[in-house]
Amino acid sequence: MIFTLTMNPCLDRYLYVDKLVLDDTIRVKNVVDYPAGKGIDVSRVIKELGGVSVAISLLGGETGRRIEEMLDKEGVIYSTIRVEVETRTNIIMETKEGQYRFSMPGEKISKKKLQVILEVLNAIVREGDVIIISGSLPKGVSPDFYTGIIFALKQWGVYVYFDADGEKLKAGLLGNPDVIKPNEHEFQRLVGKKLKSLEDFKVEGKKILKRFNLKEILLTLGGKGAMLVSEDECYYAKPLDVEVKSAVGAGDSFLAAYVLKRELGRKEAFRWANAAGTAAVMTPGTELCKKEDVIDLLNMVEISEI
CATH class of the missing domain: 3.40.1190.20 (Ribokinase)
Incomplete structure (x- = not known):
């Protein structure tokens, strides 16, 4: 079985406008929402290509429920770890001149919920399974979190793909993933x-x-x-x-x-x-x-x- 893990998911809200004008009302021509976060995106593509995966992610509030509804509509299987804070919403603004992306930081996740992630993985992931761990971490979570998660999965005989940047990538590599992207x-x-x-x-x-x-x-x-x-x-x-x-x-x-x-x-x-x-x-x-x-x-x- 293929699993994906998204630690910092979001709702991407795409706004279409003609142009940005300083100190003037900007009319939005269209608004489209997408469930997002790198691991969630990977699971959505796997579904689109005819495969099956389970998207594991931390979701909270009305935005989290909205993402679940959208995944249901697409037929993506998911396992949600519910958190007390609202899942972030990113804004992507498309104009005739180009695209502007506003990435929100999200809220802090409790240490208890971080421990639950390891417990959930231990419960549902088995030796020989494949997992894709990708994307950013919630506010306040050390890059070393990826080191521990990947190390544990490797000890359980799971094949790990890892996709992250900067200190998170360096920390994750210490956990000994199989493939990086x-x-x-x-x-x-x-x-x-x-x-x-x-x-x-x-x-x-x-x-x-x-x-x-x-x-x-x-x-x-x-x-x-x-x-x-x-x-x-x-x-x-x-x-x-x-x-x-x-x-x-x-x-x-x-x-x-x-x-x-x-x-x-x-x-x-x-x-x-x-x-x-x-x-x-x-x-x-x-x-x-x-x-x-x-x-x-x-x-x-x-x-x-x-």
Whole structure:
């Protein structure tokens, strides 16, 4: 079974306006809400692609219930850990000039609820299962929380994919996950330097693999494509030329497709991941990839070995 863990979920409220005008009334033309948070997004994509997963997340208040209702409507299976605070709402404003994103910090979660997360994982996740842990942490939670969670899951024989940034990524790596999925900027922050070429990313990727005993690194490079680095293989996928409507959720779509299709082999899963990531940028707002677009793009993905 595939599980996802979202520690800091949110409701994404997408506002469409013509333009921002200082000291004037701005008319909102349309409002669309989406259930969000990186792990939740991964579960939604897995469902869209015909797979099954369980989205574990901390939800509270009316916003939390609204997210549950939206997941119900999409047919996503979830396990909620109810918290006393209201789940945050992020605002994404789309204008003719571009997109503005306002990310809210959320409220503090009690230590008791943090302990419940470990108890829930222990109750429902079994040896041989797969879990994707991704995204930010609630206010006041130390990055070391990810170290402990990942270490425990590994002790239970669970295969762990991890997607985070900065100190959270560094802390999580100490828990010994199996796979990480940084983007270009996150990976450069991890290694502490700018990388100019694909060969640079490969070399540094091999070092990180060895240092943290990873099995794979999935590296998304935005408009420059994507890479997969393992001990004995390194694949590169060229970017596909499509109309970009919104890059939100592309990395989550990429990761979801890879995990779902991993049983087909590393290279084929990487092909699906690139098709899904590309399909996600073709959708507006914080919509994720659509299955029909992924299928259409599959044969267009060009993969080479570095």
